[in-house]
Amino acid sequence: MTGNIDNFDAHADDYDETLASALSFTGADGRYYAERKIEALGQFLRSSARASPSRILEFGCGTGNNLPLLRALFPSAELHGIDVSEKSLDAARALNVDRCHLRSYSGGMLPYPAGSFDFAMAANVFHHIPPEARSAALAAIRRTLAPGGILAIFEHNPYNPLTRIVVRDCPFDMGVVLLSHRDTAALFRHAGIAVLQTRFIIFVPPRLSLLHGMEKYLAALPLGAQYGVFGRWAGSA
Numbered sequence: 001m002t003g004n005i006d007n008f009d010a011h012a013d014d015y016d017e018t019l020a021s022a023l024s025f026t027g028a029d030g031r032y033y034a035e036r037k038i039e040a041l042g043q044f045l046r047s048s049a050r051a052s053p054s055r056i057l058e059f060g061c062g063t064g065n066n067l068p069l070l071r072a073l074f075p076s077a078e079l080h081g082i083d084v085s086e087k088s089l090d091a092a093r094a095l096n097v098d099r100c101h102l103r104s105y106s107g108g109m110l111p112y113p114a115g116s117f118d119f120a121m122a123a124n125v126f127h128h129i130p131p132e133a134r135s136a137a138l139a140a141i142r143r144t145l146a147p148g149g150i151l152a153i154f155e156h157n158p159y160n161p162l163t164r165i166v167v168r169d170c171p172f173d174m175g176v177v178l179l180s181h182r183d184t185a186a187l188f189r190h191a192g193i194a195v196l197q198t199r200f201i202i203f204v205p206p207r208l209s210l211l212h213g214m215e216k217y218l219a220a221l222p223l224g225a226q227y228g229v230f231g232r233w234a235g236s237a
Contacts, residue, residue: 031065033202037123037154037228038069040201043216044230048196050150053077053119057112059141060084060125061102064092070121071097080117082110108140115146115235123154124226126184127167127176134179138191147235151193154228155179157200163225181222184229193231200224 045052052074058066061081070079079100083089089102103111120141129137145151156163158178167173179187185195202225203215218224 033226034065034069034123036201037226038066038073040154040199040219040228041121041152042073043219044152044197044199044228048230053117053150055117055119055146056080057082057110057117057120057141057144059110059120059122059137060128061092062088064088064095064097064102066121066123067092067097067100068095071100080112110140110144112144114143115149116144118146118149119152120145120149121152121154124156126153126155126187127173127178131177134187135190138187138193142191142193142233145233145235147233149233150196151188151231151233152228153184153188154226155181155184157181157222157224157227159222160225166225181227181229184227188229188231192236193233195229195231197230198227199230200227202226 044050054074054077056070056074056077056079058070058079058081061067061083062085064081067079067081070077079097081089081092081100081102082105083092083102084105084107086104089104092102105111122141126134126137141151156167156178158164158180164178167176167178181198181200185198188195199219200222201215201219203218203221203223215224
């Protein structure tokens with residue numbers, strides 16, 4: 001990941017508050033959006049009848065909002081998180097997530113042996129990476145996947161007007177270039193990762209929680225606030 005380290009270090013202490021402010025008009029906070037992503041991950045695994053992963057990497061784990069949710073979804077898995085911001089990692093360490101190993105990263109090859117993980121995830125990370133560096137970042141993640149390993153990338157949906165407002169008003173999203181689901185799928189294919197499924201998420205805000213159960217039937221519609229692209233690395237010689 002080659003995002004702005006200073007920017008994320010500056011917001012590490014008040015990341016949740018800054019994000020909540022940008023999301024305030026939606027009636028949601030960062031945790032709500034994190035929960036929806038991990039819920040979508042669980043739905044993908046169930047719909048594809050895939051076994052739960054045992055070795056997990058979160059690329060760009062930030063202050064660790066996803067780590068407790070990953071631990072709850074995969075109670076026996078070995079968790080690893082990596083990020084460019086040491087101050088964000090300090091906040092993630094303070095969560096004391098059981099059996100979770102955190103490391104800093106400054107770009108290039110990830111500090112893990114090839115084939116270390118059977119699942120890797122990047123959640124709202126790639127729009128912080130300059131477009132010209134995204135293929136290299138994805139290749140770095142792919143190297144750490146074992147043959148048959150699954151990659152999930154979650155991103156903001158640029159076709160959703162409310163999402164664009166949130167990104168516009170969020171201080172640590174200034175100047176980012178959003179990826180459409182087609183852009184993300186193209187990155188997968190360029191890296192040799194087969195796209196298995198794309199799921200759109202977050203169609204209704206928390207105040208309409210009675211409608212939340214309907215979202216799984218809307219997952220193919222490119223209208224949700226965010227999306228997830230799921231792919232499989234077959235491995236190669």
